[in-house]
Amino acid sequence: MASLSVSLNRLQLKNPILVASGTFGYAREMEGIVDCARLGGILPKTITAEPREGNAPWRTVEVSAGLLNSIGLDNDGVDAFIAHHLPYLSQVETAIIVSVAGRTEAEYVALSQRIGECQGVAAVELNLSCPNVSGGVDFGTDAEACRRVVAAARAACPVPILAKLTPNVTRITEVAAAAADGGADAVCLINTLLGMAVDWRQQRPLLGNVMGGLSGPAIKPVALRCVHQVRCATDVPIIGIGGIATIDDVMEFLVAGASAVQIGTANYYDPQVSTRLIDQLPGALAELRADSVEQVVGSLQLPR
Amino acid sequence: MSNPLQAAYYADDAQQVDAKITENRLLARETFLVRLVAPEIASRVVPGQFVMIRIHGLDDPLIGRALAVYDVHSGAAGEPEAIDLVYIRKGKLTRYLAGAAVGSVVTVWGPLGNGFAPDPCEHLIMVAGGIGQTPFVAVAKEALGHQRFGQRQTGWAKRVSLVYGARSADLLAGLDDFAAAGVDLQLCTDDGTRGRKALVPTVLEEVLQQSLQNTSAAAIRVLCCGPEIMMEKASEVAAACGVRCEVSMETPMACGIGICFSCVAKVRQSDGDWDYKRTCVEGPVFPAEKLCWE
Numbered sequence: 200m201a202s203l204s205v206s207l208n209r210l211q212l213k214n215p216i217l218v219a220s221g222t223f224g225y226a227r228e229m230e231g232i233v234d235c236a237r238l239g240g241i242l243p244k245t246i247t248a249e250p251r252e253g254n255a256p257w258r259t260v261e262v263s264a265g266l267l268n269s270i271g272l273d274n275d276g277v278d279a280f281i282a283h284h285l286p287y288l289s290q291v292e293t294a295i296i297v298s299v300a301g302r303t304e305a306e307y308v309a310l311s312q313r314i315g316e317c318q319g320v321a322a323v324e325l326n327l328s329c330p331n332v333s334g335g336v337d338f339g340t341d342a343e344a345c346r347r348v349v350a351a352a353r354a355a356c357p358v359p360i361l362a363k364l365t366p367n368v369t370r371i372t373e374v375a376a377a378a379a380d381g382g383a384d385a386v387c388l389i390n391t392l393l394g395m396a397v398d399w400r401q402q403r404p405l406l407g408n409v410m411g412g413l414s415g416p417a418i419k420p421v422a423l424r425c426v427h428q429v430r431c432a433t434d435v436p437i438i439g440i441g442g443i444a445t446i447d448d449v450m451e452f453l454v455a456g457a458s459a460v461q462i463g464t465a466n467y468y469d470p471q472v473s474t475r476l477i478d479q480l481p482g483a484l485a486e487l488r489a490d491s492v493e494q495v496v497g498s499l500q501l502p503r
Numbered sequence: 504m505s506n507p508l509q510a511a512y513y514a515d516d517a518q519q520v521d522a523k524i525t526e527n528r529l530l531a532r533e534t535f536l537v538r539l540v541a542p543e544i545a546s547r548v549v550p551g552q553f554v555m556i557r558i559h560g561l562d563d564p565l566i567g568r569a570l571a572v573y574d575v576h577s578g579a580a581g582e583p584e585a586i587d588l589v590y591i592r593k594g595k596l597t598r599y600l601a602g603a604a605v606g607s608v609v610t611v612w613g614p615l616g617n618g619f620a621p622d623p624c625e626h627l628i629m630v631a632g633g634i635g636q637t638p639f640v641a642v643a644k645e646a647l648g649h650q651r652f653g654q655r656q657t658g659w660a661k662r663v664s665l666v667y668g669a670r671s672a673d674l675l676a677g678l679d680d681f682a683a684a685g686v687d688l689q690l691c692t693d694d695g696t697r698g699r700k701a702l703v704p705t706v707l708e709e710v711l712q713q714s715l716q717n718t719s720a721a722a723i724r725v726l727c728c729g730p731e732i733m734m735e736k737a738s739e740v741a742a743a744c745g746v747r748c749e750v751s752m753e754t755p756m757a758c759g760i761g762i763c764f765s766c767v768a769k770v771r772q773s774d775g776d777w778d779y780k781r782t783c784v785e786g787p788v789f790p791a792e793k794l795c796w797e
Contacts, residue, residue: 224762228784231515232612232760244764252779259757259765264562266757273764273779416562444562467758468557468566470612471519 201484202491203477205239205458207436208384210322210359212294214239215459215492216449216477219440220298220324220363221245221270222463225284226291232470237477239459240294243284245326246314247299248306250276255407260396265417265442266464267394269408272300277310281317289319296361300326307338308351315356322358325349327378328365328390339365339390342377349381359384361438366418367393371425372432379435387438387461388425392418415464416442423455430456430497444472446479450487456497513784514760518543519612521559524605525585531676533592534634535601538576538585544613545583548572549652550641551726551751551788554586554613555759556600564595569756569783571638571728572614574680575652586611589637589676615759616787619749621645625722626714627660629686630737631667632703632729633674638751639665640677642726643684660724664689664714666707668733672697703729704736711744720745726788727751731796738791748791752782759783769795 203214220242226235235241253273260267274280280297288295297314301307311323325348328339338344345362353360362378364371366389375386391412396405404410422441429437439457443449444465452460465472480492489495518541526538544554555567570588578584592601603609619642627646629639643665644650648658664687669675671694681688690698691706699706707725714723725741727734728751741748756766760783767779768786770793777795780786 221764222762224760224764228513228761231513232517232519253764253767256767257755257765258767259566259755259763261564261566261757264565266566268757268763268765270764273767415565464565467763469519469610470517470758470760 212239217461219461219463222466227287236292238293242296245298245300246280260405265415267411269406269411294321296322298324304348308355311352311356315358324361342373346377346381349383353382361385363387365390375429376433385436389422426455521608532673534676540585545575548614549618551618551638552614554611557610559610621659623659624724625661625718627663628725629665630727632733635729640680643686668703708740735796751787754782
């Protein structure tokens with residue numbers, strides 16, 4: 200049996216199949232339908248310092264092979280997360296990686312420190328790229344701001360730091376290199392692509408927030424491209440995200456250079472997908488005659 | 504762990520299954536009934552709950568659709584075996600579903616959400632507009648004691664009426680099923696082609712006034728499912744009569760199980776303020792007075 204465990208600097212995972220923030224609730228919702236302890240890791244829905252009611256409906260719209268969303272980081276704030284969600288999450292026997300978002304560097308640092316000091320948190324993911332929240336600095340599009348916030352969060356937080364980046368930039372390699380320079384244990388590529396849907400008969404946008412993030416199979420080629428570019432440009436471990444729904448998708452990301460993957464939108468339309476992919480992974484590794492996941496990571500052969 | 508979400512409900516009974524289609528037939532104009540073999544769901548579902556349905560393996564349409572469970576069908580041994588769903592052929596998924604052959608397989612997960620509570624009453628008045636009648640065949644069968652759903656009690660209403668409106672007669676679907684269950688039908692259409700040429704809330708008001716002549720307001724219940732504007736007006740009519748009213752919300756859902764936070768509605772909180780609540784896990788049935796209509 201091939202070894203499924205992977206290491207991303209200070210973060211160890213028992214297998215490379217994680218579930219993405221915002222697509223798995225706070226895990227308790229999935230208890231009846233998914234054996235959560237089998238997952239390589241769980242990223243609960245992003246938390247912020249204060250409660251946020253989120254954006255006005257509609258919050259999601261289906262498009263061709265994808266989904267537009269503008270939820271707006273609807274959450275009850277860090278206090279409620281620690282009181283109500285973390286006690287459940289921390290007893291699930293997998294890596295709990297808590298996604299946080301702030302409006303300022305100080306907010307990211309304070310959240311990372313507070314969450315990182317909680318029992319049962321394996322790592323913190325800095326959501327530097329939510330496209331649906333206005334105000335504050337966009338840390339995902341400014342390389343130097345990204346480096347500073349990652350460095351400050353790393354200094355304050357006792358557990359590994361991951362940086363989730365947006366594809367809505369000219370050169371993602373520069374932002375990823377800055378995150379690595381700031382001390383990110385891994386970068387998570389990619390968050391959603393900014394998009395829009397229009398009802399021409401009503402002459403109005405379909406999303407309450409007008410624009411939203413595109414996810415699902417439609418964005419997989421963009422995500423693979425980003426993983427490949429960052430793999431070529433830096434040594435920082437990568438967690439691939441973007442339209443992953445089948446074992447072929449998982450293997451494509453691993454070969455392109457991701458050490459692990461997060462399953463996102465597929466959790467909505469195929470709730471048991473993540474554990475099925477874990478079941479299928481050894482067979483796919485065997486096709487490449489690999490004894491471990493790490494053997495195939497970044498094994499892409501480029502044309503001469 | 505008790506209730507870490509501060510939500511009263513989770514989809515803990517839900518099962519994800521690949522279900523075979525054994526029937527897929529036209530009920531009314533553009534309206535179909537599909538029967539899916541899913542004993543895991545059929546044995547658990549209660550009236551007012553829904554399932555998510557998706558075409559297996561397709562990326563487009565990608566996301567599941569929420570459909571109310573119309574009825575439960577038992578197999579030869581008398582055990583719940585299949586669920587019936589009624590849908591309008593309207594978007595990508597329902598067009599695909601309408602063309603799906605008997606014997607083909609779809610992915611479904613459920614049962615989801617909270618059904619209508621089986622609280623005893625003298626007169627149950629179900630109020631439907633458009634395709635909103637779909638949960639009410641099961642409600643009527645349970646309330647009048649014809650069929651048990653899940654482990655719930657049956658026979659909890661003495662009389663059941665259905666106030667049901669559509670644009671025209673050819674869109675009224677399932678009238679035979681309601682009649683067979685012994686439901687008093689109060690129909691209306693926008694064009695007068697069947698029943699009264701009137702709006703649903705107007706007909707509800709008349710039905711309520713008549714019922715109140717021999718039944719106390721506390722012994723009457725109103726359940727609504729349909730367009731939000733109809734439910735808002737119907738709930739105003741019920742409130743004016745002092746009658747308890749519950750509504751089933753149909754907000755756009757992506758997952759049905761509480762993980763995407765898409766399907767929110769403005770729900771009044773105990774402090775008088777409102778908060779966005781997920782209708783999939785905290786509804787879809789809400790007491791009408793809890794909703795802030797947009």
